[in-house]
Amino acid sequence: MLDLKFIRENPDAVRKAVADKREKADVDALLELDVKRREMIGKVESARAEQNKATQKIAQMKKAGEDASPAIAEMRRLSDSIKEMNDQLKEIEAQIYELQIRIPNIPDASVPVGGEQDNEVVKTWGELPEQDFQPLPHYEIAEKLGLIDFARASRMSGSFFVSYRGLGAKLERALINFMIDMHVEKHGYTEIFPPFVVKREAMFATGQLPKLEEDMYHCELDDLFLIPTAEVPVTNLHREEIVDGNALPIKYTAYTPCFRREAGAYGKDTRGLMRIHQFNKVEMVKFVRPEDSWDELELLLQNAEDVLQALDLPYRVLTLATGDLSFAAAKCYDIEVYAKGLDKWLEVSSCSNFLDFQARRANIRFRREKGGKPEFVHTLNGSGLALPRTVIAIMENYQTDEGTIVVPPALRPYMGVDIIK
């Protein structure tokens, strides 16, 4: 969330951000209410100051054994009016809050303005696979080799759920371990294994709520949500904390399953692993000093790219245009892996800098030095990587004309076999 003071002082930048991100948020109504709010605060606080003085006088009178009842009667009236004014103030503040939480983060100047078609390819890595035959799409080869059971998963859980089997299941486990190990051992992240279910406040802190309630699985009885990404529990680890400035940057990596209802997404990417309600993902989350966050974003992107490079999967990196940028992000790189069977570029990672937007919502601060003023940290996160589409790329790009799948060399220690047949 943005600072009210910032909105007040930079209304045009905020209006532009709302428009560029295609959000619906009423900045002008917010500014009007802000003026009213400060007026009300002035009134309420001076009345309170008066009340505080009078109340002390009453205490003294009572101590001295004097009759305080006229003063008390007088104060009753003041007290009532304070209550009334305070209710009005609370009402105004509630309205402000409702508007404020719907204002998105401001895109960085380096972000192209526009929609999906304006995303910019900033880099491409690797050679497109050159098989002399057309590999089968992953859902066909996976079915043939008995790696994924689509039909049975649907029977028990509905469509868009899958069940992995045999080496298919092992491939999931291998990828998770491979990625986590790389981030811990090579990139210096600390591994976290968080809860997969969180409270409403946690979802609010990272910006999933209020906007994305429809997209999440919700347990009504307990008002708990299944996490759509590890970003939520891992970022919330430090909610309402003042972390030690010397501990920054804090770097966490976590494997979690991710649950998404994908409401309204039916009819798109309907086959195979492209879009499923439950999938596995390894995530990286960083808490950094404000002045470091742009450099840290580049490093984060590099950490995610390293996974694809180690697996020797070709990919490209896009800078998302404003309209494609998520609510809380200031800038986001998407990494898309190339999958030969589908002949498509598939998003496997989003690496975002949120600046202090999440930190303000989640109240995560740090001190530069002992006794210093607490400041908001900057938060970043990126997938490293989402598994299903990585699996698609492996199954398709590493397919042989004999209908087998070669295991990428880097994964062999984790798989125990060189080839899936």
Add this chain to the structure above:
RNA sequence: GGAGAGGUGCCAGAGUGGUCGAAUGGGGCGGCCUGCUAAGCCGUUGUAGGAGUAUUCCUACCCAGGGUUCGAAUCCCUGUCUCUCCGCCA
């Protein structure tokens, strides 16, 4: 699931409804003292909002939200979290 106890400042911990932003101790910071260290002594030690160029002033905050009262850390209600015991359970 049942029963109980409790959430106070960086930490520990006190607090008859009125002068409590809050005793006391520890820690931290600054200073004094002392060959060094230790001990000792003195001072200091929160967050947020509003007004003003500013020294500054005001307001709020003792888990959160309501309520009672002229006045609430203190009384009442609800929520939440922690702990203990019983039951159940991977």
